[in-house]
Structures are given as structure tokens and as C-alpha cells.
Amino acid sequence: MILVIAEHDHKTLKSSTLNAVTAAQQIAAAESANIQLLVVGYQCQAAAEMGRSIAGVSQVLVCDAAHYASQLAEEVTEAIVPLATGFSHIIFPATSYGKNIAPRLAATLDVAQISDITQVCDAQTFVRPIYAGNALETVQNNGHQLVISVRCSAFSPAKYSEQNAPIKSVNGAAVFGVSQHISQSLTPFSRPELTTSKIVISGGRGLSSKENFQLIEKIADQLGAAIGASRAAVDAGYVPNDYQVGQTGKIIAPDLYIAVGISGAIQHIAGMKESKLIVAINKDKDAPIFQIADYGIVGDLFQILPELEKALV
Ligand SMILES: Cc1cc2nc3c(=O)[nH]c(=O)nc-3n(C[C@H](O)[C@H](O)[C@H](O)COP(=O)(O)OP(=O)(O)OC[C@H]3O[C@@H](n4cnc5c(N)ncnc54)[C@H](O)[C@@H]3O)c2cc1C
Structure with a gap:
């Protein structure tokens, strides 16, 4: 049996859950197992209804209780541990949510974790990128139980169907209480979410300032795109941290990725090279980003972006 841990906001399932289910389906096909979905939250019935x-x-x-409202890794892990028996695979999306909980669960269960898989070879064998995506490693683990995180961009989302799988309430654990949720500051978004948007336009250090990012915003609004950034742009304070694309940021694979004023360091490319179509705008014709771009415009972004904006009206 395979257990998928649902990522949700108590009311709706995040699309990452669907990617994790697809990976679970591939493992299930390899070992004729069935798949169960676990929703740990507070007043999360609506999310569970989606799951069925x-x-x-x-x-x-x-598993519904007030102390799961903040989905703290310490509390959620305690909820999963007593349920884990009998599951050969426990699967998380490799998102901030899954990456927060999976290692703690694996350590508590004293089993191996296989992180960020991009391919299922069989029920014990998986492919995962290493060295910022420059090499692919095939890992086999014959342990009785595996904790796995799934790179969402590598698995298409599972489909919703007409079926109505049964919902079963399970007891959570008592309050663990080693951590406390103090506050949450959310970046207000009127645009599509970076990890799920079909079009992403990202800016780098070449934008030179926070104010200049408005050039990116205008194009994003015209295209209905999400905005991303290089780490250099984030570190310089041009945009918030959760815009970062790359090895230590978000790993994305949109239909169209437009890189503006980004050189194309391997750590950035690790987060966007699976994009279906890559367009790069850079004034340096030798910038490494052009090596992976399908279309490249060599020129000054401060001229090109306003022209692009006009052309898109
Ligand atoms: C452990 C580690 C993890 C990292 N993780 C990440 C990560 O997740 N994501 C990430 O992005 N980076 C990451 N980095 C940083 C990475 O190595 C690069 O430093 C970073 O990606 C560079 O960002 P950039 O391309 O915006 O800046 P730069 O490399 O400085 O490039 C700026 C580009 O803008 C161009 N430019 C300048 N002005 C103009 C103009 N007017 N018009 C057109 N083009 C212009 C320049 O030609 C240049 O190519 C990581 C580094 C380390 C060591």
C-alpha cells in the first residue's frame, strides 16, 4: 500500500498533491498496490472531499484537529507515524511543505528517504537529479518502507474522476508541542502561482533595481504570467524570496520561460531547464543562458521590454 501525504490549505488540495499521486500510480502499477491519501489539517473536510x-x-x-491548523512539521509527523505501518511507500511532493516534513518522518521511522525523484523505474528504483541537475542518479533501495519526495514538474498531475473513494477519519496524535506557530507573512499575489503557471517571466541582476522590475510586471500582466527571479535579484532585494527560481528556489517547468537579464548560472538553470520553450534577453551574446534558450534576443532589456510591451498590446 502506498500513502500520499496531501498538500492543502485545509479547503483545497494543492496541485502538487496531484503530481505526487501520479508518481504513486507509477509505483502502484509496478507492485500492484493501492493508493491512499492522507489529509492532515484542521477543518479540512473540503480538501478531503476533493481527494476522494x-x-x-x-x-x-x-486527520482533523486544531493543532494541525498550522501544519507544523513536528505535529504532522506525529500524526503520520502511527498510520505509517503497512505502507510500503510514503510519498510527499518535493515542495516547501513536503521538504519540511518528509526528512523528519523518515528519521522518526528510521527508514531511508529518497528525495526529489523525477522517474519511477520500479517500486524500489528511482531516478533523481544530483549536482544541481547536471547528473542523474538511479537509486535502488530494498528497504521495507520508503519515504519519497517527488519533483512535481517531472510528473503530470493526476486527473479528477467521477469516483468517490471512501473517506475515513483517523485519530491524530496528542499535541507534541515542541514548536509553535508565531506568524505567517504572505506575499499578496494577483498573478498566477510560480510553480503552476504555464508562462513565467523572470528577472535577474540585469534589472538593476526593485523599481525596474515593473518592466517585468507589465509584461507578466499582459501575458497572464507568473514572475520569477534569479537569486541575485532576490538577494539584492528587488523581489521577495519566494520568487527565486533555481537549485535553492522553485523548480519549475512552464510552457514558456522568459529569462530577462539573467546570465544562466547552473544553479538557476537547475530550476527552469525543463521549461518547454525558453526565451532569453541579455545584452551579453556569450551569456550561458543562450546555450539552453530556444530563442535569444541580444540587447538591452531597457529597450527590449518596452518594445515587447507595445507589441503585446
Ligand atoms: C549553493 C548555491 C545555490 C544557488 N542557488 C541559486 C538559485 O536557486 N537560483 C539562482 O538564480 N541562483 C542561485 N545561485 C546563484 C547563482 O550562482 C548566480 O549567482 C545567480 O543565478 C546569478 O543571477 P543573475 O543571472 O541574475 O546575475 P548575473 O550572473 O550577474 O547576470 C546578470 C545578467 O544580466 C545581464 N544584463 C545586465 N544588464 C543588462 C541589460 N541592461 N540588458 C540585458 N541584459 C543585461 C548581464 O549580461 C548578465 O548576464 C546559487 C549559488 C550557489 C553557490
């Missing part, structure tokens, strides 16, 4: 119609999910387990 995901194709391939045979049962939804719901």
Missing part, C-alpha cells in the same frame, strides 16, 4: 475523486486513490484518510 482523484483517479487511482482508493481511500482518503483524514
Whole structure:
């Protein structure tokens, strides 16, 4: 049996859950297992209801209690541990949510974690990128139980279907209490979410200032795109940290990725090279980003972006 840990906001499932279910389906096919989905949250019935119609999910387990409201890794792990027995694979999306909980769960269960898989070879064998995506490693682990995180961009989302898998309430653990949720500051977004948007336009150090990022914003609004950034742009304070694309930021694979004033360091490319179409704008014709770009414009972004904006009206 395979357990997928749902990422959700208590009301709706995040699309990353669907990517994790697809990976689970591939493992399930290899070992004829069934898939259960676990929703740990507070007043999260609506999220569980969504889960019951995901194709391939045979049962939804719901663990609903006030101390799961903040989804702290310490509390969620305690909820999963007593349920883990009997599951050969416990699968998380390799998002901030999954990366926060999976290692703690693996350590508590004293089993191996296989991180960030991009391919399922069989039920014990997986491919995962290493060295910032410059090499692919095939890992086999014959342990009785595996904790796995799934690179979402490598697995298409599972489909919703007509089915109504049963929902079962399960008991959570008592309050663990080693950590406390103090506050949350959310970046207000009127644009599509970076990890799920079909079009992303990213800016780098070449933008030179926070104010100049408005040039990117205008194009993003015209294209209905999400905005990303290089780490240099984030470190310089041009945009918030959660815009960062790359090895230590978000790993994305949109249909169209436009890199503006970004040199194309390997750590940045690790986060966007799976994009279906890559367009680069850079004044340096030798910038490494052009090596992976499908279309390149060599020139000054301060001239090109306003022209692009006009052309898109
Ligand atoms: C452990 C580690 C992890 C990292 N993780 C990440 C990560 O997740 N994501 C990430 O992005 N980086 C990451 N980095 C940093 C990475 O190595 C680079 O430093 C960073 O990506 C550079 O950002 P940049 O391309 O915006 O800046 P630069 O490399 O400075 O490039 C700026 C580009 O803008 C161009 N430019 C300047 N002015 C103009 C103009 N007017 N018009 C057109 N083009 C112009 C320049 O020609 C240049 O190519 C990491 C580094 C380390 C060591």
C-alpha cells in the first residue's frame, strides 16, 4: 500500500498533491498496490472531499484537529507515524511543505528517504537529479518502507474522476508541542502561482533595481504570467524570496520561460531547464543562458521590454 501525504490549505488540495499521486500510480502499477491519501489539517473536510475523486486513490484518510491548523512539521509527523505501518511507500511532493516534513518522518521511522525523484523505474528504483541537475542518479533501495519526495514538474498531475473513494477519519496524535506557530507573512499575489503557471517571466541582476522590475510586471500582466527571479535579484532585494527560481528556489517547468537579464548560472538553470520553450534577453551574446534558450534576443532589456510591451498590446 502506498500513502500520499496531501498538500492543502485545509479547503483545497494543492496541485502538487496531484503530481505526487501520479508518481504513486507509477509505483502502484509496478507492485500492484493501492493508493491512499492522507489529509492532515484542521477543518479540512473540503480538501478531503476533493481527494476522494482523484483517479487511482482508493481511500482518503483524514486527520482533523486544531493543532494541525498550522501544519507544523513536528505535529504532522506525529500524526503520520502511527498510520505509517503497512505502507510500503510514503510519498510527499518535493515542495516547501513536503521538504519540511518528509526528512523528519523518515528519521522518526528510521527508514531511508529518497528525495526529489523525477522517474519511477520500479517500486524500489528511482531516478533523481544530483549536482544541481547536471547528473542523474538511479537509486535502488530494498528497504521495507520508503519515504519519497517527488519533483512535481517531472510528473503530470493526476486527473479528477467521477469516483468517490471512501473517506475515513483517523485519530491524530496528542499535541507534541515542541514548536509553535508565531506568524505567517504572505506575499499578496494577483498573478498566477510560480510553480503552476504555464508562462513565467523572470528577472535577474540585469534589472538593476526593485523599481525596474515593473518592466517585468507589465509584461507578466499582459501575458497572464507568473514572475520569477534569479537569486541575485532576490538577494539584492528587488523581489521577495519566494520568487527565486533555481537549485535553492522553485523548480519549475512552464510552457514558456522568459529569462530577462539573467546570465544562466547552473544553479538557476537547475530550476527552469525543463521549461518547454525558453526565451532569453541579455545584452551579453556569450551569456550561458543562450546555450539552453530556444530563442535569444541580444540587447538591452531597457529597450527590449518596452518594445515587447507595445507589441503585446
Ligand atoms: C549553493 C548555491 C545555490 C544557488 N542557488 C541559486 C538559485 O536557486 N537560483 C539562482 O538564480 N541562483 C542561485 N545561485 C546563484 C547563482 O550562482 C548566480 O549567482 C545567480 O543565478 C546569478 O543571477 P543573475 O543571472 O541574475 O546575475 P548575473 O550572473 O550577474 O547576470 C546578470 C545578467 O544580466 C545581464 N544584463 C545586465 N544588464 C543588462 C541589460 N541592461 N540588458 C540585458 N541584459 C543585461 C548581464 O549580461 C548578465 O548576464 C546559487 C549559488 C550557489 C553557490
